[in-house]
């Protein structure tokens with residue numbers, strides 16, 4: 111699948127089949143994640159690959175009961191490490207670059223998963239404190255997104271897009 115096709119085929123999937131994602135596919139998805147650009151190539155990120163069912167359930171609870179997180183066979187929790195970016199870029203690194211860098215990694219996860227036939231959903235609504243507790247994250251690691259990954263059990267239609275967003279000069 112070429113890049114534009116993956117971009118246009120991707121949907122937020124919220125129903126998954128339970129079969130596990132083979133490790134080779136997971137590694138390809140994670141390799142896409144770390145291939146994202148980052149300010150100064152600092153790569154201020156970490157990825158927790160959560161397959162254990164009890165942990166997935168706890169993540170779903172941390173995400174205010176978004177149960178599809180538990181249903182998908184894997185959930186990738188993307189963590190930013192603001193201090194790494196702040197060392198070189200100060201406040202802009204802390205508050206902006208590390209967030210943009212991890213967002214780029216998330217988008218690569220979504221697109222690589224689509225290309226390999228998996229469904230995903232970018233999940234941002236969760237209690238950061240609860241996720242820190244569930245995964246026992248060390249000081250300085252900020253969970254910024256969760257991405258459940260699995261074979262889709264639904265084919266959602268495209269969601270509408272605003273078209274009045276381009277300013278041609």
Ligand SMILES: Cc1cc2nc3c(=O)[nH]c(=O)nc-3n(C[C@H](O)[C@H](O)[C@H](O)COP(=O)(O)O)c2cc1C
Nearest residue numbers: 120121122123124176231232233234235236266269
């Ligand atoms: C930063 C961010 C946070 C999001 N958080 C959630 C979430 O917590 N739960 C959820 O079901 N979808 C979440 N989404 C998915 C959006 O609802 C979805 O991308 C949007 O409705 C467009 O649909 P599409 O992804 O199928 O194109 C999030 C997306 C982004 C970019």
